[in-house]
Amino acid sequence: MRNIFSKKKKGERERKMGTATVWWRVRGISVGVGSELRLSEARIRRRGISVSTRSSCCSSPLTLIVSSMPYEKELAAAKKAATLAARLCQKVQKALLQSDVHSKSDKSPVTVADYGSQALISFILERELPSEPFSIVAEEDSGDLRKESGQETLKRITELVNDTLASEGSNTFPSLTTDEVLAAIDNGKSEGGSVGKHWVLDPIDGTKGFVRGDQYAIALGLLHEGKVVLGVLACPNLPLASIGSNQQHSSNEVGCLFFAKVGDGTYMQALGGSTQTRVHVWDIDNPEQASLFESFEAAHSSHDLSGSIAEKLGVKAPPVRIDSQAKYGALSRGDGAIYLRFPHKGYREKIWDHAAGSIVVTEAGGIVTDAAGNPLDFSKGKFLDVDTGIIVTNQKLMPSLLRAVKEALNEKASSL
Ligand SMILES: Nc1ncnc2c1ncn2[C@@H]1O[C@H](COP(=O)(O)OS(=O)(=O)O)[C@@H](OP(=O)(O)O)[C@H]1O
Numbered sequence: 001m002r003n004i005f006s007k008k009k010k011g012e013r014e015r016k017m018g019t020a021t022v023w024w025r026v027r028g029i030s031v032g033v034g035s036e037l038r039l040s041e042a043r044i045r046r047r048g049i050s051v052s053t054r055s056s057c058c059s060s061p062l063t064l065i066v067s068s069m070p071y072e073k074e075l076a077a078a079k080k081a082a083t084l085a086a087r088l089c090q091k092v093q094k095a096l097l098q099s100d101v102h103s104k105s106d107k108s109p110v111t112v113a114d115y116g117s118q119a120l121i122s123f124i125l126e127r128e129l130p131s132e133p134f135s136i137v138a139e140e141d142s143g144d145l146r147k148e149s150g151q152e153t154l155k156r157i158t159e160l161v162n163d164t165l166a167s168e169g170s171n172t173f174p175s176l177t178t179d180e181v182l183a184a185i186d187n188g189k190s191e192g193g194s195v196g197k198h199w200v201l202d203p204i205d206g207t208k209g210f211v212r213g214d215q216y217a218i219a220l221g222l223l224h225e226g227k228v229v230l231g232v233l234a235c236p237n238l239p240l241a242s243i244g245s246n247q248q249h250s251s252n253e254v255g256c257l258f259f260a261k262v263g264d265g266t267y268m269q270a271l272g273g274s275t276q277t278r279v280h281v282w283d284i285d286n287p288e289q290a291s292l293f294e295s296f297e298a299a300h301s302s303h304d305l306s307g308s309i310a311e312k313l314g315v316k317a318p319p320v321r322i323d324s325q326a327k328y329g330a331l332s333r334g335d336g337a338i339y340l341r342f343p344h345k346g347y348r349e350k351i352w353d354h355a356a357g358s359i360v361v362t363e364a365g366g367i368v369t370d371a372a373g374n375p376l377d378f379s380k381g382k383f384l385d386v387d388t389g390i391i392v393t394n395q396k397l398m399p400s401l402l403r404a405v406k407e408a409l410n411e412k413a414s415s416l
């Protein structure tokens, strides 16, 4: 596209647009149109830009802050959706534990919460962002609920969704029919990809933890042109106090909401609260002091391998084993300094198990890579193509962590 700036001054350019004159005031960034403009959008996300518009027939500028707060509306919608979904899940988990139905064989209450959370989040996103074209890549689909045998479960889910919506006030949201609940769940059928905006949702991450009465998370991320640009993690059972060896947060409260937007840092607030605190990963360079986080379930991540890596690094504290992306949340606020995930052979990582968590950690100053040090690529559809496992730590520890991982993997391979 032709550059149509008519005036070139440092940091200020004028573009003629019909009858209006648009002034782009940019902090040290040159802004153009076409490809140059697209390039500057990436800079906008990192550095901020204020755009002021003034009509050619009017001398006083009409300041329109168009791009200085990218993804602000999406973040507000995602926080609202995840908070409501957490409320629904808490209700189901409470009933589940009271009725002592927490054996793995009875999956129905879990299914109810998974579906309910997905329906609710899908509905809220559509309602709060009516003019934003997007799709949703989510874990559940409505297949079983459309069968004769699923009708009772569908009624229960619809009830739960409507009770949760009503808890916001009787006139805030309409009631949904069973068909609308099915449609909301099926909105999550997208395959994602590298073009456009895709929400990535795990309505209950850490289902086994949820059934046990332990940790779980509602994880919602946003991909834009294949990159994670926003993430929200609601962790209803995670204490606001630190849970690792770095005891810097203290509180008796339980329930955390982590959120991050690209270029804007990571914040934590009490779930249902409003005071937000900026959080940072623990900036230590001595792994001996670090706590190491890993999956609670040995079937999900090799505890032996992470034990061997911890030994090589000289980590002294025992591993902190908790379910779900609550691990990313805890890392982002510096409770510990390392998270290792080594699924057993043949397992393929899904994007909804890492999208929200990864940006929560990276915006807090951490690094998330596969076992070979490659960044995670969320643009390839539902799956992540990772080399062996996923490792997370701060900038200072990453080189020694990568060395320890490489050694441990080589030892494992030669022992087979
Ligand atoms: N076999 C196997 N190997 C590796 N990972 C698996 C496996 N099976 C499941 N999953 C995924 O793990 C998600 C739970 O997250 P974590 O592994 O971090 O938590 S846990 O401690 O194991 O509960 C869990 O998320 P949810 O299914 O949403 O609960 C799964 O996506």
Ligand SMILES: [Mg+2]
Binding pocket: 202, 204, 205, 206, 352, 353
């Ligand atoms: Mg999951």
